[in-house]
Amino acid sequence: xxxxxQVFLGAAAVAIGGYALWRRTxxxxxxxxxxxTSRVATxxxxxxxxxxxxxxxxxxxxxxxxxxxxxxxxxxxTERRSGNDWDVERRQASIEPLSLQDATGSCLIIPxxxxxxEEQEPDLIVKETASxxxxxxxxxxxxxxxxxxxxxRRNPPxxxxxxxxxxxxxxxxxxxxxxxxxxxKLLARFDENRDGRVDAAEWERARRAAQDAxxxxxxxxxxxxxxxxxxxxxxxxxxxxxRPDDGRPLLIASRPESELLRRMKWxxxxxxxxxxxxxxxxxxxxTRYFP
Numbered sequence: 122x123x124x125x126x127q128v129f130l131g132a133a134a135v136a137i138g139g140y141a142l143w144r145r146t147x148x149x150x151x152x153x154x155x156x157x158t159s160r161v162a163t164x165x166x167x168x169x170x171x172x173x174x175x176x177x178x179x180x181x182x183x184x185x186x187x188x189x190x191x192x193x194x195x196x197x198x199t200e201r202r203s204g205n206d207w208d209v210e211r212r213q214a215s216i217e218p219l220s221l222q223d224a225t226g227s228c229l230i231i232p233x234x235x236x237x238x239e240e241q242e243p244d245l246i247v248k249e250t251a252s253x254x255x256x257x258x259x260x261x262x263x264x265x266x267x268x269x270x271x272x273x274r275r276n277p278p279x280x281x282x283x284x285x286x287x288x289x290x291x292x293x294x295x296x297x298x299x300x301x302x303x304x305x306k307l308l309a310r311f312d313e314n315r316d317g318r319v320d321a322a323e324w325e326r327a328r329r330a331a332q333d334a335x336x337x338x339x340x341x342x343x344x345x346x347x348x349x350x351x352x353x354x355x356x357x358x359x360x361x362x363x364r365p366d367d368g369r370p371l372l373i374a375s376r377p378e379s380e381l382l383r384r385m386k387w388x389x390x391x392x393x394x395x396x397x398x399x400x401x402x403x404x405x406x407x408t409r410y411f412p
Contacts, residue, residue, distance in 0.1 A: 125406070132402040139395025146389040152369060153269060153382055161360055162225035166273045168365055172378065173223035175266040178358060183215050187247050187255045193219040194232050194260040198243075202252040210253075220358050221266045228272060228360035235270070235364070235371040260375045267378050270362040270371035289339075293332040300327065 156170040164171075175193050185195040196214040200207040216233045243256040260266070300307050311319050311327045319327065364371035374381045 129403065129406050132399045132406070134399075135395050136399025136403065139392045139397075139399060142392030143389050143396055144392075146385045146392060149370065149372065150382055150385045150389060153372075153378060153385070156269060158378075159272075160225040161221070161223050161228050161272070164272050164360075167271065168369060169270070169272045169362075170378075171221055171223065171228065171268045171272070171362065173221045173227075173266055173268075175260050175262060175264040175375065176220045176222045176227060177262055178218040178220045178229055180217055183217050185215075185257055185259060186213060187257055188245070190259070192259040192261050193217075193264075194237065196237070196258045198256040200254050200256065202254075207254070219260065221268050221362065226360060227358050228268075228362045229275065229358045230268065230270075230362050230371075230373060232373070235373045237373045264375045265377065267374045267376065267381060268362055268372065271365040271369075272360055272362050275359060275361050289332065289335055292335045293328065296331040296334060297328060300331070 153170065156168065158172055159165075159169045161171060161173070177193055182191050183193060183195065184191055185197060187197055192215075194215050194217075196212070198209060199211040199213075201210045202208075214232065214237075216231070218229050218231050220227045220229050237258075237260075244259050245257045247255045247257065249255060307319065307327070308317065311323045311330075313323060314320075362371065
C-alpha cells in the first residue's frame with residue numbers, strides 16, 4: 122500500500138510538472154511565432170522580436186570564474202556526484218550588460234532581467250574532481266543573438282519637474298514657503314514700494330520668480346544628466362530591451378529562432394505527454410481503489 126501511495130504521488134508530481142512545462146513553453150512559442158522580427162532603429166516602442174549579433178556594452182570585460190575566458194555572459198552550474206546522479210551545488214551567472222546589434226543599431230540588455238536560453242548543451246564541462254564538476258554556458262562577442270522583449274529608446278530623462286506641470290507648480294509653492302520663513306529677505310527682494318508688506322502684485326512676482334527658479338534648477342540638473350549619460354561606457358547604445366510589466370518574458374538565446382522554436386515545441390509536447398500520462402495513472406488508481 123505504501124508503494125502504491127508513493128507511485129500515486131509520483132504520478133501527481135509528473136502531471137503537475139508536465140502541465141507547467143507545457144503551458145510555459147507553449148506560451149513562449151506562441152509569443153515567438155506571433156511577434157514579427159523588427160529592426161532596432163525602426164521598431165516601435167513595445168514588445169518586439171530582434172535578431173542580430175552579441176556585442177559588448179562598453180563596460181569591464183567579463184570572464185567566467187572557472188577558466189577565466191573572456192565572454193559577454195556566462196553561467197556556471199557546479200554539481201557534486203551523489204551515487205549515480207549529479208546534484209546542483211551552486212549556480213553563478215554574470216550580470217554585466219551586453220548588447221544586441223543589427224544593421225540599424227544596437228540595444229542594451231541586462232542579463233539579470235532576462236530568461237537566457239540554456240536548454241542547449243553547455244559549452245564546456247570541467248571536472249574538478251571525480252565527484253565535482255562545472256557546467257559552463259557562455260555568450261561570446263560576435264555570437265548570433267535572438268531576443269524577445271520590451272524595446273524603448275534610452276533618452277536620458279529630464280531631472281526635476283517639467284515647467285508648467287502640476288509637479289512644477291507644487292515645487293514652486295514649496296519654494297515660496299521656504300522664502301516666507303525669512304521675512305526680511307522676502308521683503309528686501311519683493312517689497313518694491315517699501316511699505317513693509319508684500320501686496321498682491323508683489324506676491325504674484327514672487328510666485329513667478331519661484332517658478333523660474335524651479336525651472337532653472339530642473340534645466341541645470343537635466344544638462345548634468347545628459348552630460349553624465351554622454352560619457353557613460355554604453356552611451357553609443359540607442360535602445361534598451363527589458364522585461365515588460367505585464368508578465369511576458371525577456372527571452373535571450375544565442376541560436377537561431379527556428380532552432381529555438383523547434384526545441385520549445387518539442388518540450389511542450391513532452392510536457393503534455395507527462396501531464397496526460399500522470400493524469401491517466403491518477404484516474405486509474407482512483408477507479409482501482411474507489412470503484
